[in-house]
Amino acid sequence: MGEAVIEARKVGLTFQTADGPVHALKDVDLRIGRGEFVSFIGPSGCGKTTFLRTIAALETPTAGVLSVNGMTPDAARRARAYGYVFQAPGLYPWRTIAGNVSLPLEIMGFPRPERQRRIAEVLELVDLSGFGGRFPWQLSGGMQQRASIARALAFDADILLMDEPFGALDEIVRDRLNEALLALWAKTGKTIGFVTHSIPEAVYLSTRIVVMSPRPGRITRVVDSPLPRDRPLEIRDSPDFIALAHEVREALREGHGDD
Amino acid sequence: MTEPAAGPARSARNGLTAGRSLPVLAVLTAILAIWYVAAVGMNAAWVRDQAARADTVLSTGELVRQTLTLDRPVLPAPHQVAAGLWEGIAGQRITSKRSLVWHGWITLSATLAGFAIGSLAGILLAVGIVHDRAMDRSVMPWAVASQTVPILAIAPMVIVVFASAGITGLIPKAIIAAWLSFFPVLVGMVKGLRTPDAMQMDLMRSWNASAGQLFWRLRLPSSMPYLFASLKVAVAAALVGTIVGELPAGASAGLGARLLSGSYYGQTVQIWAALFAAAALAAGLVMLIGLIERLTLRRMGLAR
Numbered sequence: 001m002g003e004a005v006i007e008a009r010k011v012g013l014t015f016q017t018a019d020g021p022v023h024a025l026k027d028v029d030l031r032i033g034r035g036e037f038v039s040f041i042g043p044s045g046c047g048k049t050t051f052l053r054t055i056a057a058l059e060t061p062t063a064g065v066l067s068v069n070g071m072t073p074d075a076a077r078r079a080r081a082y083g084y085v086f087q088a089p090g091l092y093p094w095r096t097i098a099g100n101v102s103l104p105l106e107i108m109g110f111p112r113p114e115r116q117r118r119i120a121e122v123l124e125l126v127d128l129s130g131f132g133g134r135f136p137w138q139l140s141g142g143m144q145q146r147a148s149i150a151r152a153l154a155f156d157a158d159i160l161l162m163d164e165p166f167g168a169l170d171e172i173v174r175d176r177l178n179e180a181l182l183a184l185w186a187k188t189g190k191t192i193g194f195v196t197h198s199i200p201e202a203v204y205l206s207t208r209i210v211v212m213s214p215r216p217g218r219i220t221r222v223v224d225s226p227l228p229r230d231r232p233l234e235i236r237d238s239p240d241f242i243a244l245a246h247e248v249r250e251a252l253r254e255g256h257g258d259d
Numbered sequence: 260m261t262e263p264a265a266g267p268a269r270s271a272r273n274g275l276t277a278g279r280s281l282p283v284l285a286v287l288t289a290i291l292a293i294w295y296v297a298a299v300g301m302n303a304a305w306v307r308d309q310a311a312r313a314d315t316v317l318s319t320g321e322l323v324r325q326t327l328t329l330d331r332p333v334l335p336a337p338h339q340v341a342a343g344l345w346e347g348i349a350g351q352r353i354t355s356k357r358s359l360v361w362h363g364w365i366t367l368s369a370t371l372a373g374f375a376i377g378s379l380a381g382i383l384l385a386v387g388i389v390h391d392r393a394m395d396r397s398v399m400p401w402a403v404a405s406q407t408v409p410i411l412a413i414a415p416m417v418i419v420v421f422a423s424a425g426i427t428g429l430i431p432k433a434i435i436a437a438w439l440s441f442f443p444v445l446v447g448m449v450k451g452l453r454t455p456d457a458m459q460m461d462l463m464r465s466w467n468a469s470a471g472q473l474f475w476r477l478r479l480p481s482s483m484p485y486l487f488a489s490l491k492v493a494v495a496a497a498l499v500g501t502i503v504g505e506l507p508a509g510a511s512a513g514l515g516a517r518l519l520s521g522s523y524y525g526q527t528v529q530i531w532a533a534l535f536a537a538a539a540l541a542a543g544l545v546m547l548i549g550l551i552e553r554l555t556l557r558r559m560g561l562a563r
Contacts, residue, residue: 077464077467086462094483103476107466
């Protein structure tokens with residue numbers, strides 16, 4: 001598995017609400033090694049997004065220990081350890097695609113020639129070369145999401161956190177982006193945390209699948225993928241794939257037994 | 260991994276403007292017609308009274324002709340107002356005290372000064388309110404309260420207070436204009452600076468952006484459409500404020516003074532001419548801001 005990039009021990013997060021405490025996360029133990037592709041799957045309210053946000057230091061755990069790159073998540077955030085991709089592209093409408101990719105680079109103080117080199121490089125990586133001068137509204141939803149991935153890659157953090165990045169896209173575009181994401185992962189060797197609702201997507205992409213369940217949000221099973229790293233789309237018809245998808249579905253059902 | 264780019268979905272603007280002139284003309288014609296009828300109706304009593312004193316009987320045609328050509332009508336007819344406007348704008352040297360251009364410039368300069376002060380104050384207060392919770396709680400109620408006080412009550416006090424300190428002319432009027440114009444800018448900018456959603460704030464946080472970077476790169480550009488909308492309201496309010504500031508006794512220059520002296524001497528044509536000059540000024544200012552808005556938003560890629 002290699003050295004641990006993300007390590008969670010007994011991590012818990014309780015929100016205090018008017019209706020009493022809500023246990024978004026409880027006793028989450030997980031160790032993610034360098035270069036892994038880990039998917040988080042589970043029904044709404046299982047805490048998969050919350051867990052990703054605690055890694056990103058966008059939420060703070062109320063219990064347990066969480067470390068990212070051997071630091072606290074907040075120190076890792078300040079060291080710009082990760083790129084985050086949300087479900088919506090969140091591109092600035094007043095900036096071109098290149099301008100949007102440039103934004104984190106400007107904030108981090110990269111000099112102009114370096115910015116331009118990196119913008120060209122990551123736009124190439126997501127197959128958007130030649131679209132740098134367009135405004136977001138001139139691009140389709142799938143292209144916008146690719147631009148937002150380019151933006152998350154631009155400053156070359158070694159962790160990529162993705163919160164249902166393809167959830168709002170149609171199946172055909174989603175397939176293509178899944179394939180492209182695997183190619184990108186192979187090329188960059190980043191550690192990827194990926195939240196999804198889709199069993200086929202999780203099974204197709206991941207080296208490990210973390211199955212979670214709600215009330216309280218917790219990990220019910222971690223499934224290791226026996227699939228090879230090189231995965232053409234057709235692999236989804238293979239017996240291994242189907243067996244794995246079945247296992248994940250069973251795990252989801254177990255965690256859901258009392259509903 | 261290539262999908263076709265969505266075509267530039269420019270709206271078919273030209274198609275809209277072509278069908279728009281007819282309704283505009285129809286409304287304009289209707290307004291003029293109603294105005295003429297009203298002018299005849301409202302001035303008829305005076306004309307009949309004069310005729311009775313002179314022991315003459317007027318035909319309907321003569322009655323109508325006289326109601327539309329009175330020197331000091333109750334309601335001047337549109338063509339009389341137009342003539343008064345023309346006389347005031349083109350019939351005088353622009354340095355003359357009877358020139359609407361001269362009075363208009365006095366009003367315009369105070370309006371612009373007040374608008375600048377008010378807008379700047381509105382923007383700065385909004386920035387403070389968005390960044391500081393204590394300011395949000397303490398400033399906003401006072402800002403709202405300031406607008407519930409009738410400007411007609413405040414204006415003479417401002418004029419008197421400044422005059423007692425030896426300051427007259429542009430500055431006290433500009434203060435009154437600023438009083439009215441800071442509020443729409445404040446409300447618009449508070450809303451505008453708060454438009455970025457949680458996700459965009461999270462993104463900035465994930466990049467460890469500083470408060471300054473968050474403001475200049477996210478909050479301020481997001482607020483631009485709100486800024487221009489509120490500036491349009493503010494500039495019209497500034498003009499109203501300036502004119503109200505010119506009404507208290509003593510003012511001898513500006514469109515407000517022109518309105519007041521017209522009403523002292525029953526010069527209704529003069530009042531209406533000054534009113535239309537003020538309206539034209541306001542329309543011009545709003546259009547100017549609209550132009551700047553369009554240029555800015557197009558440069559920002561926000562205009563479609």
